[in-house]
Amino acid sequence: DAKTTQPPSMDCAEGRAANLPCNHSTISGNEYVYWYRQIHSQGPQYIIHGLKNNETNEMASLIITEDRKSSTLILPHATLRDTAVYYCIVRTISNFGNEKLTFGTGTRLTIIP
């Protein structure tokens, strides 16, 4: 399974853009990059995913480098409610169709008032 590397923690000022990096240098050509976040010990919440192209939705933007070895999640205007642990995941699909999300230890993002 492709591994991801994220900084253990980051701070961001409220109202500013939060940029969370992720390295996934062993990613395969058909593997997607997913981002989830977990607030306290609640269930992980889906944010965004992408394969090659940059993606944007109502929550965030995802920038994937051309070689696909790294990506950046951007929260454009961070609020205090964005304080959470953010997980970058390379999603794998087994031969049996099992979608496995391998969560690492993530980045603990703290939004500073």
Add this chain to the structure above:
Amino acid sequence: EAQVTQNPRYLITVTGKKLTVTCSQNMNHEYMSWYRQDPGLGLRQIYYSMNVEVTDKGDVPEGYKVSRKEKRNFPLILESPSPNQTSLYFCASSIRAGGVHQPQHFGDGTRLSIL
């Protein structure tokens, strides 16, 4: 409201006393999965189910059983719980639209303490 519901949310029990954690989803999802979360280890998949009566092991299935008799329910069974199964458990579900997995929806978690 679309949701994945787990029960109980918290449970303290003793070694060897069989327990079941229920998981139910109201989104008609074919795919369901159980994870456990432990400090420093992230979330690890226990079992998954591709559809009714189709289940298979994940990465850490030892000590657990599952069943999928109905599409909406995917209970996790600990026949003889042990202290090393003390953990935070999450159930998740997703749909495969056009053969493509859509993002998984997670429940709010069940915190189990086995004494």
